[in-house]
Amino acid sequence: MMRTPEHLIQKYNTQGPRYTSYPPLPFWRATPVEAEWFKHVIKGYDHDLGVDLYVHVPYCESLCYYCGCNRIITKNHDVESEYVEMILKEWAIYKQNLGFVPVVGSLHFGGGTPTFLSPEHLDRLIMNLTSERSEPFIGSIEVDPRTCKKEHIQVLVKNRMKRVSLGIQDFDPAVQQAIHRDQSPEMVRDLVKLMRQEGIESINFDLIYGLPKQTVDTIKSTIALVNDMRPDLIAFYSYAHLPERIKNQRLIKNQDLPGPTLKRELYESGRELLTKEGYRDVGMDHFARPASYLYQAMESKNLHRNFMGYVDKKSQVLIGLGPSSISDSSYSFIQNSKELKDYQASICSGRLAIEKGHSHNQLDLIVQNIIQDLMCQHEVSLAHVKDLPLWDQIEKELRSFEEDGLLVFQDSLVQIQEIGKGFTRNIAMVFDFYLRDQQNNKMFSQTI
Ligand SMILES: C[S@@+](CC[C@H](N)C(=O)[O-])C[C@H]1O[C@@H](n2cnc3c(N)ncnc32)[C@H](O)[C@@H]1O
Numbered sequence: 001m002m003r004t005p006e007h008l009i010q011k012y013n014t015q016g017p018r019y020t021s022y023p024p025l026p027f028w029r030a031t032p033v034e035a036e037w038f039k040h041v042i043k044g045y046d047h048d049l050g051v052d053l054y055v056h057v058p059y060c061e062s063l064c065y066y067c068g069c070n071r072i073i074t075k076n077h078d079v080e081s082e083y084v085e086m087i088l089k090e091w092a093i094y095k096q097n098l099g100f101v102p103v104v105g106s107l108h109f110g111g112g113t114p115t116f117l118s119p120e121h122l123d124r125l126i127m128n129l130t131s132e133r134s135e136p137f138i139g140s141i142e143v144d145p146r147t148c149k150k151e152h153i154q155v156l157v158k159n160r161m162k163r164v165s166l167g168i169q170d171f172d173p174a175v176q177q178a179i180h181r182d183q184s185p186e187m188v189r190d191l192v193k194l195m196r197q198e199g200i201e202s203i204n205f206d207l208i209y210g211l212p213k214q215t216v217d218t219i220k221s222t223i224a225l226v227n228d229m230r231p232d233l234i235a236f237y238s239y240a241h242l243p244e245r246i247k248n249q250r251l252i253k254n255q256d257l258p259g260p261t262l263k264r265e266l267y268e269s270g271r272e273l274l275t276k277e278g279y280r281d282v283g284m285d286h287f288a289r290p291a292s293y294l295y296q297a298m299e300s301k302n303l304h305r306n307f308m309g310y311v312d313k314k315s316q317v318l319i320g321l322g323p324s325s326i327s328d329s330s331y332s333f334i335q336n337s338k339e340l341k342d343y344q345a346s347i348c349s350g351r352l353a354i355e356k357g358h359s360h361n362q363l364d365l366i367v368q369n370i371i372q373d374l375m376c377q378h379e380v381s382l383a384h385v386k387d388l389p390l391w392d393q394i395e396k397e398l399r400s401f402e403e404d405g406l407l408v409f410q411d412s413l414v415q416i417q418e419i420g421k422g423f424t425r426n427i428a429m430v431f432d433f434y435l436r437d438q439q440n441n442k443m444f445s446q447t448i
């Protein structure tokens with residue numbers, strides 16, 4: 001398998017967005033007011049596709065030092081019932097203001113840790129959010145193996161939530177100690193076995209490369225254990241280290257972190273072992289067994305990306321419930337207040353907790369499609385978008401990537417080459433007009 005040459009790593013290791021949205025969140029402007037937002041949702045809603053519903057559960061029992069998610073660390077489970085009622089109230093505000101009950105096409109629980117909630121609370125939430133739904137919907141959930149009981153799995157299967165994603169990160173004891181996350185391979189193996197017995201249909205493992213104390217040997221051992229457990233999907237994330245913004249990451253010692261060359265080597269060693277075991281690349285930093293729904297979606301060009309990651313089906317409207325959740329109406333984005341108390345205050349007074357947002361212009365929509373194609377298909381046709389502003393500059397930059405062998409640009413088609421896949425974020429940045437406008441990009445993580 002070809003390794004990335006050192007000079008390319010040095011040249012392209014810059015800071016840049018991960019493009020879970022375009023424009024990236026720090027560039028959002030023109031927040032829609034609540035009435036406008038509801039109008040956008042109504043306009044974007046298609047009864048046949050329904051809405052994608054995301055529910056954020058911010059609680060975790062213990063802090064992982066690397067964590068960049070919006071979460072609240074507590075061992076006090078008394079917080080659960082009030083939280084569940086708050087989410088249902090937010091959903092009721094939607095139903096009331098839209099004037100109809102949106103069909104739920106998919107339901108995803110993320111966090112924090114959704115399995116922080118008791119099986120009974122999880123059951124109440126899912127039942128209420130999908131009570132109007134008689135046809136199948138796609139149900140998925142992020143699971144912390146350390147807080148997942150048999151009863152959780154039974155509630156999930158009963159409610160048709162059969163896609164789970166397990167937070168694994170790394171199995172090496174020294175790495176686990178450096179990130180403050182103790183979880184044995186044996187415990188995970190037993191959980192995976194139980195999930196399969198109980199009827200979970202798809203299991204994803206989240207892994208991270210670039211963590212403190214990782215070496216090529218530790219990554220190889222972790223991947224060997226992963227291969228042994230045979231998850232259907234693997235997200236192999238690049239560690240996003242932003243200690244200036246994310247306080248808990250300051251608990252990670254700088255000298256324990258791999259530099260850019262070792263970081264790329266960690267990724268490539270992992271990728272090599274996964275590929276040998278039959279996993280295939282899907283999108284950016286994701287791997288899938290050929291029989292999995294995600295690989296099939298890629299093959300049929302139905303792979304999409306949203307705020308939660310890669311998906312096989314996507315409707316025009318995403319509604320995010322809970323603090324910090326993001327929603328997308330196809331005409332605009334909004335994000336809820338990140339602080340729980342601000343979120344609660346708005347919801348209790350019968351209003352949405354809109355903190356930030358962005359109303360799309362024509363150019364945003366064009367660039368969104370370009371970046372989606374690059375991230376999902378590794379290619380994009382620019383045949384219909386020739387009148388992009390700054391075209392000469394864009395073309396020059398694409399040609400420069402071409403000279404480095406990262407892509408081929410011919411007949412208006414940009415095709416990212418194998419060696420260029422690790423630089424997809426850099427290539428996407430060429431089309432980012434907001435990034436061009438601003439002086440520096442210090443708010444983003446390293447692209448490698
Ligand atoms: C909400 S957590 C997953 C569920 C659960 N809380 C757990 O940790 O098991 C989502 C995922 O984000 C990833 N993640 C969190 N912080 C990250 C960071 N700074 N860089 C890269 N990935 C990160 C981890 O892989 C994590 O599993």
Ligand code: SF4
Nearest residue numbers: 060063064067069112
């Ligand atoms: S990685 Fe998961 S369990 Fe750890 S702090 Fe973040 S959200 Fe919580």
